[in-house]
Amino acid sequence: MKNITTFQKSINKKSFSRGWIIVIACMLIQAIPFSVASNIQPQFISYVIKGDGFTLTAFSLIFTIGTLASAIASPLIGYIYSKVNVKLFFLIGCIISGAGFASFALAKNLWQFYLIAAIVQIGTTIFSSIGIPLIINSWFNKEVRGKALSLAFAGGSIGNIVLQILVVNSLMSSGFRETYFKYGVISLIVGVPITLFLLKLPDKDTISIKEKPSSKTNKLDKSNGFSFKELRKMKIFWIFSIGYVFIGLAIAALSIQYPNYLKILIKNSSAFIGITPHFIGTIGSLFAIFSLIGNLLGGILFDKIGVTNSLIIAFILSVISCISLIFTKNSPTLSYVFSITKGLSVYSYMMGPAYLTSHFFGKKNFTTILGITNLMFAIGFSVGSTFFAIIVNKLGYTAAWSFILLFIIIAFSALIFADISVTKTKKSFN
Numbered sequence: 001m002k003n004i005t006t007f008q009k010s011i012n013k014k015s016f017s018r019g020w021i022i023v024i025a026c027m028l029i030q031a032i033p034f035s036v037a038s039n040i041q042p043q044f045i046s047y048v049i050k051g052d053g054f055t056l057t058a059f060s061l062i063f064t065i066g067t068l069a070s071a072i073a074s075p076l077i078g079y080i081y082s083k084v085n086v087k088l089f090f091l092i093g094c095i096i097s098g099a100g101f102a103s104f105a106l107a108k109n110l111w112q113f114y115l116i117a118a119i120v121q122i123g124t125t126i127f128s129s130i131g132i133p134l135i136i137n138s139w140f141n142k143e144v145r146g147k148a149l150s151l152a153f154a155g156g157s158i159g160n161i162v163l164q165i166l167v168v169n170s171l172m173s174s175g176f177r178e179t180y181f182k183y184g185v186i187s188l189i190v191g192v193p194i195t196l197f198l199l200k201l202p203d204k205d206t207i208s209i210k211e212k213p214s215s216k217t218n219k220l221d222k223s224n225g226f227s228f229k230e231l232r233k234m235k236i237f238w239i240f241s242i243g244y245v246f247i248g249l250a251i252a253a254l255s256i257q258y259p260n261y262l263k264i265l266i267k268n269s270s271a272f273i274g275i276t277p278h279f280i281g282t283i284g285s286l287f288a289i290f291s292l293i294g295n296l297l298g299g300i301l302f303d304k305i306g307v308t309n310s311l312i313i314a315f316i317l318s319v320i321s322c323i324s325l326i327f328t329k330n331s332p333t334l335s336y337v338f339s340i341t342k343g344l345s346v347y348s349y350m351m352g353p354a355y356l357t358s359h360f361f362g363k364k365n366f367t368t369i370l371g372i373t374n375l376m377f378a379i380g381f382s383v384g385s386t387f388f389a390i391i392v393n394k395l396g397y398t399a400a401w402s403f404i405l406l407f408i409i410i411a412f413s414a415l416i417f418a419d420i421s422v423t424k425t426k427k428s429f430n
Contacts, residue, residue: 018202019139019148025198026132026152029094031159033191036183037097037124039160040167044104047176048113058110062117064382069118070125071378077122077130078371086134086201093126094191102184105177127191129374133354134367138201142359143303149351150299156350157292228365228372236421237369240360241376243414247349248380250318250407253388253400254342258325259284261397262335269329279332283339290343291350298347302355307419314352315412317345322405326398348412353377356415360422 041062049059081089100120107113132152140148163183170179231237262280266272301310321342324334353373361369391400 022135022139022199023148023151025194026136027155027158028194029127029132029191029199030153030155031162033094033097033187034124034128034156035159035163036187037101037120038128039156040163040183043164043167043171044176044180047171051176052108054110059113061110062113065114066117066121067378067382070121070129071375071382073122074125074129074371074374074378075368076371077126078365078367078369081130081134081367082365086131087195087199090127090131090135090199091192091195093123093128093131094195095188096120096123097127098123098184098187098191100184101187102181104180104184125374127195129353130367130370133358133370135199135201137354137358137363137366145358146299146302146351146355148299149355150295150297150302150347153351154292154295157288157295161288161292226361226364226369228368231361231365231369236418237361239414239421240356240418241373243411243418244349244353244373244377245380246407246411246414247352248377248382249384249387250322250380250404250411251349252381252384253404254321254325256385257388257392257400258338261325262328264397265329265332271330272332275332279335283335286336287339287343290340291346292343294344294346295350297344298351301347302359307356307359308416311348311412311416311419314345314348315408315416317341318348318408318412319405321345322401322408326401326405329397349377356419360418 045056045059048054049056097120100116100123104113104116107116133149136148136152137145167179167183170182174182226234226237259280262283263277266275266277266279298310298314301313318341321338324338324341328334328338354370357370357373358366388400388404391403
């Protein structure tokens with residue numbers, strides 16, 4: 001018996017170390033392939049529209065098209081993951097994303113940019129939005145899953161900070177076509193070997209950081225969870241999903257519209273006299289730093305104080321960030337409050353969908369359910385900025401930010417209600 005215990009401890013120690021190697025690998029995937037596909041494209045805008053003669057509005061549609069393509073594909077991607085070899089499908093996603101980004105160098109017409117943007121974002125969704133949460137969720141139990149997810153997704157923030165500087169220099173020295181090709185190749189060089197040699201699902205006997213098998217058969221059992229067939233008939237799931245629609249609506253406006261808002265204030269507000277446009281870059285950099293902290297903070301909060309308390313904190317931070325923007329016209333200092341609080345709250349939509357999907361609904365159809373959740377968030381995000389612009393044109397910025405504040409309240413009310421309801425349901429089965 002003693003020998004069996006010693007042997008089991010050696011397996012546990014080995015699997016624990018292997019699990020954190022997986023986290024580091026996921027961080028690198030987020031830092032390079034994900035950041036290349038999702039974070040550096042805005043730097044290309046001015047170079048492409050000048051070089052190929054497109055209008056800003058026409059070329060900017062690549063962001064909407066890419067988001068919608070990944071949103072529509074997410075449920076199918078989640079379903080495919082449940083049917084095929086995870087490592088192979090993950091690898092396919094890395095190849096599609098990296099090769100697709102490199103092929104931007106060959107695009108000459110708008111429709112080609114649109115098509116490639118859709119392909120790139122679908123590939124990125126395969127390995128990032130669904131693939132990484134699936135792998136992390138397979139290795140770690142609820143006690144450390146939050147930390148593992150937060151570290152994995154923090155790679156995107158780290159990569160973004162570094163790549164933004166490198167890409168600007170490359171665009172200035174080499175032009176946009178060579179830069180597209182170069183960074184697409186870099187994405188492949190990093191993503192393909194990491195996937196082949198570092199990423200894997202745990203062995204069946206790995207139980208140290210996985211959830212231990214349970215003899216219970218309740219449909220909300222931790223090792224089982226809901227099937228999607230069961231879940232789609234339940235109001236709680238759709239309340240949860242609608243919560244992420246409103247999160248997407250709010251985040252789109254807060255992420256995309258604030259630079260133009262600050263430019264207008266610098267030009268027209270007496271409180272901003274003497275402040276230069278470089279101020280906006282400082283606000284963006286501050287957000288990038290605190291979003292990294294926010295990703296790490298989120299994992300600790302979810303693990304240590306639970307879902308409801310973590311969501312309440314994210315809600316408070318989001319409300320403060322939005323209110324700060326409303327009153328920034330009276331005090332530029334509130335812009336710093338906005339960037340700090342918004343950065344700290346990013347865990348609610350960066351790692352939140354993956355963590356909450358697993359926590360609420362279990363592992364039975366995790367990838368399919370996560371695909372639906374990502375779809376809901378993307379629907380909100382894809383129309384959020386446009387909706388905001390319409391309200392600004394009709395009623396002005398104060399009214400528009402007030403709508404965003406309302407969306408934040410609706411979103412977190414839905415998520416917190418879902419958590420309380422699911423927790424009660426679980427207790428009723430035990």
